[in-house]
Every structure is written in C-alpha cells, then in structure tokens.
Amino acid sequence: MMNESFPLLEIDGVTVTFGGLTALDDVSFAVREGETVALIGPNGAGKTTLFNVVCGLVRPGRGTVRVAGAPAPSSATGLVGAGVSRTLQGLGLFGTMTVLENVLVPLSTTGGDPAHAHDALARLGLAGLAHRPAGTLPYPERKRVALARALVTEPRLLLLDEPAGGLGAEDIDALAGTVRDLAGDGRGVLLVEHHVDFVMKVADRVVVLDFGRVIAAGTPDEVRGDPAVEAAYLGVGAA
Numbered sequence: 001m002m003n004e005s006f007p008l009l010e011i012d013g014v015t016v017t018f019g020g021l022t023a024l025d026d027v028s029f030a031v032r033e034g035e036t037v038a039l040i041g042p043n044g045a046g047k048t049t050l051f052n053v054v055c056g057l058v059r060p061g062r063g064t065v066r067v068a069g070a071p072a073p074s075s076a077t078g079l080v081g082a083g084v085s086r087t088l089q090g091l092g093l094f095g096t097m098t099v100l101e102n103v104l105v106p107l108s109t110t111g112g113d114p115a116h117a118h119d120a121l122a123r124l125g126l127a128g129l130a131h132r133p134a135g136t137l138p139y140p141e142r143k144r145v146a147l148a149r150a151l152v153t154e155p156r157l158l159l160l161d162e163p164a165g166g167l168g169a170e171d172i173d174a175l176a177g178t179v180r181d182l183a184g185d186g187r188g189v190l191l192v193e194h195h196v197d198f199v200m201k202v203a204d205r206v207v208v209l210d211f212g213r214v215i216a217a218g219t220p221d222e223v224r225g226d227p228a229v230e231a232a233y234l235g236v237g238a239a
C-alpha cells in the first residue's frame with residue numbers, strides 16, 4: 001500500500017445519469033503514484049462510463065475528477081499533457097501500418113521524442129516486429145502494440161481497458177509482470193478487467209462497482225472475502 005504517495009487520479013462523488021438510468025452513483029476513489037487499482041464489476045456496472053468520465057468523454061452530473069492535483073482536462077491533447085494515456089478494448093490499431101508507425105501515432109498530435117517509440121517497443125518485447133504490418137500479427141502481439149502505443153507519450157497515469165481480455169495464461173502472466181514493472185516505475189495504473197485471477201495478481205487495490213455504486217474497495221484479499229462482492233460478482237460468471 002502506498003498511501004503516502006501523490007494521488008495521480010482523484011475521483012470524488014462522481015454521478016452520471018443517462019436519461020433515467022444512474023450509471024455511476026457517488027463514486028469516489030484515488031489512484032496514487034506506484035499503485036495499480038483494478039475496477040471490477042458485472043456487465044453494466046459502470047466501469048467503461050468511469051473511464052469515459054476520466055477521459056472527458058462523459059461529463060458527470062455531480063462530482064469531480066482531478067488528475068495530478070488539477071481538474072481533469074477534457075481534450076485528448078490536454079490529457080496527454082497531464083500525463084494520462086489509455087488503451088481501448090477494441091485496440092484501435094491501423095492494420096496496414098507497421099507496428100512502429102502505430103506506436104508513433106500519438107506523437108503526431110502531441111509532439112514528443114520518436115525515440116520513445118523504440119523504448120516502448122523494446123519494453124513490450126516488440127523491437128523485432130517494428131516493421132511488420134500490425135494487422136498481420138496474432139492477437140496477443142497486437143495487444144502489446146496497443147500498450148506500447150499508450151506508453152509512447154510517457155504517461156504517469158495509465159488507463160487499461162480489459163488488458164487481459166482474450167489472452168491465454170502465458171500471455172496473462174507476462175502482462176502481469178509488465179503492469180507490475182510499469183507501476184514499479186512510479187506510474188499509476190487504473191485497469192478495468194473481468195479476468196479476476198489477473199486482477200488478484202496485479203492490483204494493489206480493487207474497487208468493485210455494482211449498478212454504478214462502489215460496493216467494496218480494498219486489497220485483493222479483502223475484496224475476495226467480501227460477501228457482497230461474492231453475491232454481486234465473484235460468485236457468478238467471473239472468468
């Protein structure tokens with residue numbers, strides 16, 4: 001636990017409604033430097049909506065989001081400037097562009113040193129694939145390209161949308177090591193994930209959402225033993 005360290009993300013009392021539906025209901029938690037926080041919960045619990053709030057794509061009806069101590073920027077370039085980067089569930093790669101070209105894409109709008117692309121590829125074990133069209137790679141490699149692309153802007157806060165989704169056991173183990181290393185460098189990591197074993201391996205803290213409300217928050221062990229979490233999620237349909 002790193003409670004003394006600087007909060008990179010502070011979600012305070014965030015409420016979002018879509019028409020009559022309350023997608024997020026008074027949600028509060030923080031992600032600190034060097035900390036990995038996992039957001040889990042059943043389908044429709046509000047996890048993606050929360051990511052979208054952090055990225056300025058959805059405006060909360062109530063509550064605030066602060067990034068590195070300041071109100072969260074609402075533009076993509078503002079977020080990168082504040083040190084935030086995100087991966088997408090659908091990866092969003094350009095299949096005919098090479099791996100390196102894909103990883104360079106964020107720098108075309110924000111500027112930054114292209115050498116970071118090579119660092120990011122090396123970190124993800126992709127240096128040897130830099131000149132391959134991204135669309136020709138198997139899914140696990142494409143997921144690593146998407147993560148390398150998120151790293152190229154040198155974020156302090158990483159938002160990972162289902163990073164373990166669609167991966168086998170070996171790739172999930174490697175990913176767990178990568179996420180631990182990224183947090184070990186002092187980054188904050190917030191991830192949305194259905195793969196509970198992966199979450200238990202990488203998360204310092206787990207926040208459990210159900211019908212838009214935080215029903216539990218704590219260490220993986222604390223959350224695993226919580227009867228409300230068992231009932232809402234872990235006992236049924238968890239991967």
Ligand SMILES: Nc1ncnc2c1ncn2[C@@H]1O[C@H](COP(=O)(O)OP(=O)(O)OP(=O)(O)O)[C@@H](O)[C@H]1O
Pocket residue numbers: 018021022023041042043044045046047048049050
């Ligand atoms: N743009 C929108 N308009 C109306 N309702 C929405 C919108 N986006 C999300 N919702 C609703 O808000 C609730 C929360 O959805 P959200 O996608 O955040 O859940 P989730 O936890 O990410 O689910 P999943 O695990 O299936 O991705 C759901 O009931 C969803 O149908």
